[in-house]
Amino acid sequence: MWKCEVCNLILDVEEAPEKCPRCGAPKEKFMELTGESQEKVEKSRETNALLMELCELMEQAENISEEGIEINLDPGCLALFKQAKEQANVLKQSSKAEIEVHVGKGKWG
Numbered sequence: 001m002w003k004c005e006v007c008n009l010i011l012d013v014e015e016a017p018e019k020c021p022r023c024g025a026p027k028e029k030f031m032e033l034t035g036e037s038q039e040k041v042e043k044s045r046e047t048n049a050l051l052m053e054l055c056e057l058m059e060q061a062e063n064i065s066e067e068g069i070e071i072n073l074d075p076g077c078l079a080l081f082k083q084a085k086e087q088a089n090v091l092k093q094s095s096k097a098e099i100e101v102h103v104g105k106g107k108w109g
């Protein structure tokens, strides 16, 4: 695993590329990631994938809640669906923000 020190791009390759495919930096700007730092990158990728999955689920929860709100069976159900929609939205936004933090720090290849 190699990391471009100019743009933080991470590549899963055996050898550093001649040129960074993202920013065009030369081979010398690549640093090999091993052991702990490689593990960190892998963990961060896994976490981001989970966060994206969570985002999708929360979007589904929002859609389900909207349907429930539309049917509007009784005040109890309406309140529950409204609450579910709100909380799903909060979780979705927080997950997105967290992914952006990881990407911003260059933890994400």
Ligand SMILES: [Zn+2]
Pocket (backbone or CB within 6 Å): 004, 005, 006, 007, 008, 009, 020, 021, 022, 023, 024, 025
């Ligand atoms: Zn680069």
